[in-house]
Amino acid sequence: MNASQIRRLDSRTPDFLATLDALLAFESGTDSQIENAVTDILAAVRTVGDPAVIDYTCRFDRLDVNHMSALELPRHALDDALATLPEAQRAALEVAASRVEAYHRRQIAESWDYTEADGTRLGQIVTPLDRVGLYVPGGRASYPSSVLMNAIPAKVAGVGELIMVVPTPDGERNPLVLAAAAITGVDRVFTIGGAQAVAALAYGTQTIPQVDKIVGPGNAYVASAKRRVFGTVGIDMVAGPSEVLVISDGSGNPDWVAMDLFAQAEHDDLAQSILLCTDADFIDAVAASIAKLLPEMPRRQTIATSLANRGALIKVSDLDEACTIANRIAPEHLELSLENAEDWISKIRHAGAIFVGHWSVEALGDYCAGPNHVLPTMRSARFSSPLGVYDFQKRTSLIQVSEAGAQTLGPIAATLADGEGLQAHAASARYRVKA
Structure with missing residues (x-):
């Protein structure tokens, strides 16, 4: 990739904010063909139940089954997947799970009440959701980290039953995903996906019980279905493309910064990677690193497209201005790649997660640091928060x-x-x- 293909901006130009807003703008839009298909699938599953789920699963995932029992994995399948994992993978999963659990245990909300002088008692009762559905992408696009980040806070919250759905196109099962389900204590696993899985969780079928909330990422059909069933059940969010914003004072390693931009850009063509930097020479160095390192990346075409279409290297006057711009962007991930990074945390008001200092690479947050990697995108960090235990608890007012x-x-x-x-x-x- 030629460095000239990456957008270069300067905050001093008169039209900078308008250009930035245009760069940030993302309309998820709706494909009428997808919307129509989802409408039909939701209606069929709601009306018919299991037979519709079986029909769509056989059609879309190229399976040959005739009963829902063939689409539910027995517990030993999860345990076997965990037992047969290579030792390094199993250890990594277990350590990541323990760190995620330790972090989320600090989020548990407790019930409380107080009594006034005349004997009136007021308070709040916190209770976990009864049943939650977890959607996990399947086949080649398999993310065991998503299982950890969604299942663990649900279990920590005390959710009564956690039902996981994961498609297995052509019968392909991902052992890491199944092992993650075993480690996190998922109660039931169905090998279904797409809008039909969302419908089954939202409405219930003869075999799959209705859940109270659906969490987890999916493709355009899953996102559309989640939007449509919201209100019948709760949902976590309808997430947009992944985002990273790096604020730099030029004190870091340009290769590190370039790779951190790559790490988000490799998700898909619409991912967004932006650098805000006070040092023009360092911006040049990062651009050179991008050109040097990109040919080595297996997903170089996706990275190049993402950086060219939605990425930017932006020169800012100082770090105060960088923080002001960062709050306008309200990114999913924010890296403070600064010499004295802690001094600038208080300046950031809008970000899904803040990674402080040169060693706090965002990829660690994706997998094993502890905080949740399900974060607000598309500037929604202005008003929403990372997924957590609180998303699986509800509050009831107490009035006596x-x-x-x-x-x-x-x-x-x-x-x-x-x-x-x-x-x-x-x-x-x-x-x-x-x-």
């Missing part, structure tokens, strides 16, 4: 009004209800007030 409390609160509620023209509300409150 004493007789004395009713004498104080009743007239207040009645007055406000009268003001809203809701006379039954007012009367209901006044009935508790002694004459």
